[in-house]
Structure formats: structure tokens, C-alpha cells
Amino acid sequence: MLDGKPAEHIPILKMGEFLLVSIQVEMHDRLVMTLQDELTEHIVRHRARGVLIDISALEIVDSFIGRALGNIANMARVLDAATVVVGMRPAVAITLVELGVNLSGVRTALNAEKGMDLIRRELGLSGRRDAGGA
Amino acid sequence: MPAVREETLDVTSDEDVVRIRQVTRQWALDLSFSLVDQTKIVTAASELARNTLIHGGGGSTHLEELREGSRRGLRLTFVDKGPGIADVEQALRDGYTTGSGLGLGLGGARRLANEFEIVSRPGQGTYVRITRWK
Numbered sequence: 001m002l003d004g005k006p007a008e009h010i011p012i013l014k015m016g017e018f019l020l021v022s023i024q025v026e027m028h029d030r031l032v033m034t035l036q037d038e039l040t041e042h043i044v045r046h047r048a049r050g051v052l053i054d055i056s057a058l059e060i061v062d063s064f065i066g067r068a069l070g071n072i073a074n075m076a077r078v079l080d081a082a083t084v085v086v087g088m089r090p091a092v093a094i095t096l097v098e099l100g101v102n103l104s105g106v107r108t109a110l111n112a113e114k115g116m117d118l119i120r121r122e123l124g125l126s127g128r129r130d131a132g133g134a
Numbered sequence: 135m136p137a138v139r140e141e142t143l144d145v146t147s148d149e150d151v152v153r154i155r156q157v158t159r160q161w162a163l164d165l166s167f168s169l170v171d172q173t174k175i176v177t178a179a180s181e182l183a184r185n186t187l188i189h190g191g192g193g194s195t196h197l198e199e200l201r202e203g204s205r206r207g208l209r210l211t212f213v214d215k216g217p218g219i220a221d222v223e224q225a226l227r228d229g230y231t232t233g234s235g236l237g238l239g240l241g242g243a244r245r246l247a248n249e250f251e252i253v254s255r256p257g258q259g260t261y262v263r264i265t266r267w268k
Contacts, residue, residue, distance in 0.1 A: 006149055026155070028148035029184065060155065060173055062180040063242060091173040099177060099242040100228050 010035045012042050018119065019043065019081075022054040032068045039072055043079045050119035051076050054112055056087025066101035073106045082122040083107060086115035137198035137209075145212070146192040151183040154195050158210065161197055165206050165268055175208060175266045178246040181239040182212045182262055190214025190260055200265070207248075207267040215259040222254055 006028055013020040019042055021035070042048065053069070055061065061069075073083040084107045088096075096103070107122075109115035143154055158179040162172040179195070186193040193214030200207040219225045228241045240262070244250040247264035254260040 006152065026152050028152045030148050059159065060177045060180060062177050062184075063239060064180075064184060089173075091170045094170055095173045095177045095246065098174065098245050099181075100245070101242075 007031060008034065009038070012039060014042070014046050014048070017047070017049040018116075019046065019048045019051045020054075021052070022057070024057045027058065027065055029064055032065055036068050036072055036075075040075050040079070043076055043081050048081050049123050051081055051083040052112060052115050052119060053083065053085045054087050054115075055085060055092075056089065056111075058089070058092065061088070061092050061096055061101070063099060063101050066096060066099075066103060070103060070105050077105075082119050084109050084115040084118050086110065086112050138201050139199040140197060142194055142196045144192075144194055145183050145186045145214075147187070151180060151187060154183045155180050157197065158208070161199065161208055162266075165199065165208055167208070167266070167268055171266060171268070174246040175210070175264075178243040178264055178266075179210055181243045181246075182210070182264065185239050185260075185262070186212045186214045189219075190216030192216075193259070205267055207265050209263065209265040211261065211263045213259065213261050218256040218258055218260055219252075219254040220256050222252055225254075226252075 007025040008031065010021060010023055010031065019039065021039065039051065043051065069085055076083045086109045088108060107118060109118050141157070143157060144150055145154065155176050159172060159176045162175050167175065183195055186195070191214060193212065196211040198209040200209055226241045226244065243264060248267050249265040251263040252261070
């Protein structure tokens with residue numbers, strides 16, 4: 001997944017009152033910490049109410065990345081934003097449980113669409129009725 | 135048991151930890167490990183390589199492809215010359231941490247492998263070996 005120099009930032013997209021993050025590169029530890037810091041700053045700067053993190057491209061989530069996802073969700077909650085992690089691969093989920101990582105503070109959804117619905121419901125906004133259909 | 139193939143990689147930076155994940159993944163693929171088994175051994179490698187880097191002050195990872203009769207396996211050995219672990223039993227317990235982690239690295243890696251061996255001498259360093267059989 002890495003082409004040449006390792007990435008130093010993960011793009012954070014603002015969409016209305018939501019922040020969208022899709023992790024498409026291999027996560028080295030410094031990058032994990034940078035994402036945690038920048039996402040917290042963005043939540044405050046944009047007064048974001050929801051954060052959606054897509055990890056469908058991640059081939060592994062180890063205890064360090066798992067802990068960071070938990071930290072992000074906790075910090076977002078304190079800043080009055082809901083977080084949902086979407087797209088975890090089945091093999092990653094199986095491994096995380098065996099590893100002993102407890103993502104109990106993190107809301108998850110199968111894909112971005114269901115994740116968005118979850119955030120909207122959590123914020124008391126109406127979810128899209130047609131989502132998940134056909 | 136002679137190794138069919140072997141390779142040694144340095145562990146001195148975050149990028150090296152990523153590199154070890156990638157090489158471990160490639161070896162597990164070459165051995166036709168299932169996707170879940172690939173994910174488990176790569177995740178265990180990530181945990182142990184991080185330990186070598188953070189707690190051991192850097193070191194090396196030795197990969198070996200094993201053949202025992204019709205059985206094939208992947209063995210990873212992590213060696214550092216760091217401060218060592220005074221109480222290995224305690225370090226293997228979930229939640230025990232001297233750093234900023236969750237304390238799941240060693241115990242988690244043991245659960246993700248079929249065989250696990252650790253030798254640590256205070257002041258001399260630590261040697262951790264895991265094997266996953268196909």
C-alpha cells in the first residue's frame with residue numbers, strides 16, 4: 001500500500017457537520033497519533049457533530065490502532081460529537097477479539113451508508129429511509 | 135528442524151514495523167495461509183515488532199519458513215538488547231504495561247500464535263519467538 005515515502009497525514013474531509021476519514025494507507029504509529037490529534041482539532045474547529053472513520057482498507061488493526069480508535073471516540077464524545085467506525089474486515093474483527101482489544105466505546109457499522117445513518121440517529125436527525133435498500 | 139527460507143530485518147523505526155507487517159504478510163501468502171491466519175500472524179508480528187522498538191530500544195526480526203513432514207509453518211523471532219523484562223509472567227498478563235499501550239502486546243501475540251517462547255534477562259535483552267502452523 002505504501003508508494004515511496006510513508007504518508008504523514010490522513011485526509012479529513014468536512015461534509016456539513018460531519019467529518020469523514022477513509023484510511024487508505026498502512027498505519028505506522030506516528031501516523032496514528034497524528035490522526036488522533038488532527039481529528040480532535042478538526043472537531044473543534046468545524047464544530048463537527050459526527051465523525052465517520054472508514055477502515056475497510058486496513059488489513060490489520062493491532063492494539064495500538066485499536067486503542068487510538070477508542071481514544072478518538074472518547075475525545076469526540078467529550079467534544080459532543082458521535083463517532084462511528086465502518087468497514088472492518090471480518091478477519092480483522094476475529095483477530096481483534098482474540099488479541100483482547102475491547103472496542104466497547106466505539107460504535108461500528110458494516111459500511112459508510114449504515115454508519116452515516118447511525119450517526120444521524122444518534123444526533124436525533126432523521127436517517128435516510130431508503131438507505132440499505134435494494 | 136531446518137528452515138526452508140529465512141530473512142532478518144532491522145527494527146529501528148515505525149516504518150520498520152510496517153515493513154515487518156508487509157514482509158510477514160507476503161510470507162504467509164506464500165505459505166497459503168488462510169486470510170484469518172494471515173491476519174493473526176501479521177497482527178502478532180506488529181505487536182512484537184513494536185515491543186522490540188519501544189521497550190527494547192530497537193533490534194531485529196528473523197523470519198523462517200518451516201517444514202516438518204507435510205506441515206508448513208512461519209516462525210518469527212524478535213530480538214533486542216534492551217533493558218529486558220524483570221517479571222515475564224507479569225508482562226504476559228493482559229493490562230500490564232510500562233508504556234502508553236494497552237498492555238496487550240505480549241499476551242495478545244501469544245494468543246495469536248500456535249507456539250510462543252520468551253526469554254528475557256534484565257540488562258541484557260529479550261528474545262520472543264512465535265510460530266504459526268498452516
